[in-house]
Amino acid sequence: xxxxxxTARTVEALGEEGYKYGFVTDIEADSLPxxxxxxxxxxxxxxxxxxxxxxxxxxxxxxxxxxxxEDTPTWAHLxxxxxxxxxxxxxxxxxxDEDRPQSLDDIDPELLATYEKLGIPLQEQExxxxxxxxxxxxxxxxxxxxxxxxxELGIIFCSLSEAVxxxxxxxxxxxxxxxxxxxxxxxxxxxxxxxxxxxxxxxxGVRCPMELSTYFRINAANTGQFERTIIIADEGSxxxxxxxxxxPMRDENQLHAAVVELIAFDDAEIKYSTVQNWxxxxxxxxxxxxxxxxxxxxxxxxxxxxSWTQVETGSAITWKYPSCILQGDGSVGEFYSIAITNNCQQxxxxxxxxxxxxxxxxxxxxxGISAGRAEQTYRGLVRVQAGAENARNHTQCDSLLxxxxxxxxxxxxxxxxxxSARLEHEATTSKISEDQLFYCRQRGINEEDAVAxxxxxxxxxxxxxxxxxxxxxxQKLVAISLEGSVG
Amino acid sequence: MxxxxxxxxxxxxxxxxxxxxxxxxxxxxHAIMGPNGSGKSxxxxxxxxxxxxxxxxxxxxxxxxxxxxxxxEMRAREGVFLAFQYPVEIPGVGxxxxxxxxxxxxxxxxxxxxxxxxxxxxxxREKREALNISKEMIRRPxxxxxxxxxxxxxxxxQMALIEPTLAILDETDSGLDIDALKIVAxxxxxxxxxxxxxxxxxxxxxxxxxIVPDHVHVLAQGRIVRSGGKExxxxxxxxxxxxxxPGVPGAEAAA
Numbered sequence: 089x090x091x092x093x094x095t096a097r098t099v100e101a102l103g104e105e106g107y108k109y110g111f112v113t114d115i116e117a118d119s120l121p122x123x124x125x126x127x128x129x130x131x132x133x134x135x136x137x138x139x140x141x142x143x144x145x146x147x148x149x150x151x152x153x154x155x156x157x158e159d160t161p162t163w164a165h166l167x168x169x170x171x172x173x174x175x176x177x178x179x180x181x182x183x184x185d186e187d188r189p190q191s192l193d194d195i196d197p198e199l200l201a202t203y204e205k206l207g208i209p210l211q212e213q214e215x216x217x218x219x220x221x222x223x224x225x226x227x228x229x230x231x232x233x234x235x236x237x238x239x240e241l242g243i244i245f246c247s248l249s250e251a252v253x254x255x256x257x258x259x260x261x262x263x264x265x266x267x268x269x270x271x272x273x274x275x276x277x278x279x280x281x282x283x284x285x286x287x288x289x290x291x292x293g294v295r296c297p298m299e300l301s302t303y304f305r306i307n308a309a310n311t312g313q314f315e316r317t318i319i320i321a322d323e324g325s326x327x328x329x330x331x332x333x334x335x336p337m338r339d340e341n342q343l344h345a346a347v348v349e350l351i352a353f354d355d356a357e358i359k360y361s362t363v364q365n366w367x368x369x370x371x372x373x374x375x376x377x378x379x380x381x382x383x384x385x386x387x388x389x390x391x392x393x394x395s396w397t398q399v400e401t402g403s404a405i406t407w408k409y410p411s412c413i414l415q416g417d418g419s420v421g422e423f424y425s426i427a428i429t430n431n432c433q434q435x436x437x438x439x440x441x442x443x444x445x446x447x448x449x450x451x452x453x454x455x456g457i458s459a460g461r462a463e464q465t466y467r468g469l470v471r472v473q474a475g476a477e478n479a480r481n482h483t484q485c486d487s488l489l490x491x492x493x494x495x496x497x498x499x500x501x502x503x504x505x506x507x508s509a510r511l512e513h514e515a516t517t518s519k520i521s522e523d524q525l526f527y528c529r530q531r532g533i534n535e536e537d538a539v540a541x542x543x544x545x546x547x548x549x550x551x552x553x554x555x556x557x558x559x560x561x562x563q564k565l566v567a568i569s570l571e572g573s574v575g
Numbered sequence: 576m577x578x579x580x581x582x583x584x585x586x587x588x589x590x591x592x593x594x595x596x597x598x599x600x601x602x603x604x605h606a607i608m609g610p611n612g613s614g615k616s617x618x619x620x621x622x623x624x625x626x627x628x629x630x631x632x633x634x635x636x637x638x639x640x641x642x643x644x645x646x647x648e649m650r651a652r653e654g655v656f657l658a659f660q661y662p663v664e665i666p667g668v669g670x671x672x673x674x675x676x677x678x679x680x681x682x683x684x685x686x687x688x689x690x691x692x693x694x695x696x697x698x699x700r701e702k703r704e705a706l707n708i709s710k711e712m713i714r715r716p717x718x719x720x721x722x723x724x725x726x727x728x729x730x731x732x733q734m735a736l737i738e739p740t741l742a743i744l745d746e747t748d749s750g751l752d753i754d755a756l757k758i759v760a761x762x763x764x765x766x767x768x769x770x771x772x773x774x775x776x777x778x779x780x781x782x783x784x785x786i787v788p789d790h791v792h793v794l795a796q797g798r799i800v801r802s803g804g805k806e807x808x809x810x811x812x813x814x815x816x817x818x819x820x821p822g823v824p825g826a827e828a829a830a
Contacts, residue, residue: 523663528665528673530651530656532651534680537676542665545667547667
């Protein structure tokens with residue numbers, strides 16, 4: 089093995105030496121037996137050398153979750169077998185190099201074919217597929233240069249674990265401040281056992297000069313199934329954050345429950361873009377990821393803005409409602425979404441826009457595409473509180489059906505307690521017509537390309553909200569996700 | 576170039592074409608006229624390969640190959656172009672994007688170099704100006720909110736860029752005022768070439784004043800009942816379909 093990976097292992101070993109306090113579970117273990125208990129929560133916290141307050145917080149979440157362990161939310165339009173939480177493992181150390189695939193020859197050819205179609209360079213393919221290679225060294229150095237640039241501007245961009253050590257006062261202040269540990273079933277579970285995630289702080293008046301992407305974060309590879317991310321944009325700052333990857337991601341863990349908290353102060357703006365392409369399972373829906381995500385942004389300051397853009401093509405089950413709390417006067421919330429479900433995928437996704445401050449505005453554009461036997465639901469809430477003078481919302485929900493066996497559902501909730509509000513809701517459901525397909529084919533475009541073209545047209549308003557380099561990849565992803573949906 | 580022999584076609588169990596014969600040579604323009612319901616559009620769709628049109632007998636040979644065995648996109652790439660009577664709207668897809676995708680699909684098949692974005696814009700500019708199509712129009716989503724005239728001009732623009740071998744124009748004159756008709760006809764005439772054949776499907780003689788055909792065929796009750804030169808169109812104009820094909824239903828309406 090190379091010196092790089094040896095170094096990595098030495099560092100890891102050094103880290104472990106730190107835990108000499110006698111907890112019940114063996115701290116040297118690399119993974120835990122399945123099951124969730126107080127010991128497990130203590131183990132995770134100890135493994136990560138967390139301060140007492142964080143352990144306490146995790147334990148509060150744990151006890152809360154245990155009390156409600158039977159109360160899995162059932163309101164979503166999703167059908168899946170009961171999840172046995174005691175059968176899951178809640179901590180495993182990153183794979184050692186010798187346990188990882190040694191080269192791309194060991195990777196599923198189907199996965200490689202998809203990388204090829206997306207035009208992903210070889211080195212990146214190796215990284216994505218988790219191959220043990222020296223290429224990791226390159227990404228470390230890239231990330232290092234990148235980080236020092238941000239550091240000069242006072243921007244903090246690191247893993248949440250690192251932030252707990254380096255900036256405990258910030259983490260303590262903001263962790264759970266938008267999504268409290270008791271928020272909902274999956275957020276509570278996450279609060280008890282979250283493994284890692286990103287932490288971003290943009291200081292006053294700083295415009296982050298580059299898109300922050302998890303891709304550049306060194307330890308992004310093993311954040312695991314319970315990811316937790318916090319982004320804080322201080323007064324007058326701006327940041328654009330990209331999460332995920334267009335390349336299909338495989339994971340041993342079927343259950344994913346992430347939490348993302350965004351906080352924007354006066355005149356600050358956070359743009360959060362996601363491409364979610366977790367393994368959706370095979371054609372019959374076997375083996376896909378269950379993705380239960382809580383994402384919420386608080387526009388705390390005057391004229392602050394939070395914009396969510398998501399392209400959801402993966403997972404067997406998606407349960408996700410990125411929301412905005414429009415607290416500051418004049419604050420703006422946006423939600424742009426493309427959700428594609430094919431074969432047996434199910435998605436129940438949408439947003440919540442809570443208008444609290446005066447002159448708050450929100451905009452929702454949701455594009456849902458269903459093919460195969462997939463079921464998809466848009467579920468949204470627009471709430472105007474009594475004090476939200478002149479609140480405005482525009483909602484547009486468009487569904488596109490491909491084939492005869494899929495379903496699209498729209499469940500928009502509107503609650504208005506202020507008569508000065510102006511709320512608009514538009515919804516359409518359409519199918520790709522035979523006429524459209526024939527017209528394209530008569531011009532020499534084959535059926536799959538025609539579907540991709542028509543669907544990309546359908547999603548255009550959302551695609552154009554994505555950062556440039558993401559948008560191009562997302563277009564290709566749209567096409568790949570719908571392969572085999574016609575003919 | 577195109578040999579149609581004894582073609583019988585049913586749509587949803589109803590026989591529409593009943594033994595149609597047609598021979599089209601390279602470099603010629605054929606007009607097919609006929610009353611409503613005679614099977615004109617059916618002929619266009621069958622040649623282009625639309626689903627739902629069952630060929631029950633007969634054959635279509637195009638440049639030596641069995642046209643009916645090819646998928647619609649392969650027919651298109653092999654040079655068969657249909658200008659639609661009702662061009663289809665595709666929301667969100669820019670006309671230019673659609674055109675580039677189509678032209679490149681055909682060029683790739685022919686072994687020609689695919690255009691990049693810059694080259695394509697240049698090629699489009701020359702062609703669209705002749706058809707009085709603005710830059711703004713090709714940026715709009717394909718056919719969405721286009722007027723009747725804009726849609727038909729856009730069809731001719733596509734034809735000019737794809738450079739087909741056999742162009743079928745299905746009632747391209749319908750819904751056009753006289754000025755738009757002239758622009759479209761000029762566009763079509765500019766594409767007349769020794770290696771290219773055209774089939775112009777129309778109700779009325781009017782279009783044929785501007786696109787003068789070499790041959791005129793009358794299609795009635797699923798067959799070509801009469802063929803002649805361009806003067807046949809004038810005779811039709813004067814006497815109506817009823818005068819030429821006694822007992823043809825719909826002849827009064829067209830007369």
